[in-house]
Amino acid sequence: AQKITQTQPGMFVQEKEAVTLDCTYDTSDQSYGLFWYKQPSSGEMIFLIYQGSYDEQNATEGRYSLNFQKARKSANLVISASQLGDSAMYFCAMREEIYGQNFVFGPGTRLSVLP
C-alpha cells in the first residue's frame, strides 16, 4: 500500500495567488515526521518545511505553511503569493519512528506558476 499519496500530478496557479498541494499518508506509528521538498529542474531536493506528529501548531516557514490534519492523515502544503520561481516538482515525505532511518516519498506534484 502507498504510504504517501499525492493525488495531483500537476497544478497550475497564477502568479501572486495561493496554492495548496495535497498529501495524505498512512502510518500506524504515533511518532513520525512529515516533510515537504521542492525539486526544481536542476534536480536538487530543497527542504521546505517539517511537521512533527506531536506538534499542535501547523508549521510555517515564510511563504510555506503546512495544513496538518492528523485525524485525516493529511499534510497539505500551502504556498502563499506564488512566484515564478516556485515552478517545480514538490514531494511530500514521511519518516516513521520505527523505521526512522527511512524516508518514504510520494510521487510528487508538478507546480507551474503562470505569469
Next chain:
Amino acid sequence: DGGITQSPKYLFRKEGQNVTLSCEQNLNHDAMYWYRQDPGQGLRLIYYSQIVNDFQKGDIAEGYSVSREKKESFPLTVTSAQKNPTAFYLCASSRTGLSTDTQYFGPGTRLTVL
C-alpha cells in the same frame, strides 16, 4: 559553507562497467543515504548508513554497493549487476536517524548507460 557535494554531475558508463558515485558532507551528520530517481518518479532508497562502518540495504539495493569508512563520505558503486542503472542519483544526510531530523540533499549525479 556546510553542505553535501556529489561528483560527478554527469556520468556515462558502458554496459558491463562498474562506476562509483561520490558523496561528501561537512555537516557532521551521522546518517547518510542514497536514493535513485527515475524520470517522473519519486525517490527510492538504495542504501543508508547510520554510523561509520555500518550500512543497511534499502528498497532497491540489488546491483549497488556502498562503504562508510569515514563519517564524511558515503560512496555508491553501481555494479554491472544493476540491469537498468540509467537514473538520477541523490545523496542525503541527516544529523541522526530520528524521525524529527530533516534529510538534506546533494545536487545529484545523472548516470547514463551507453
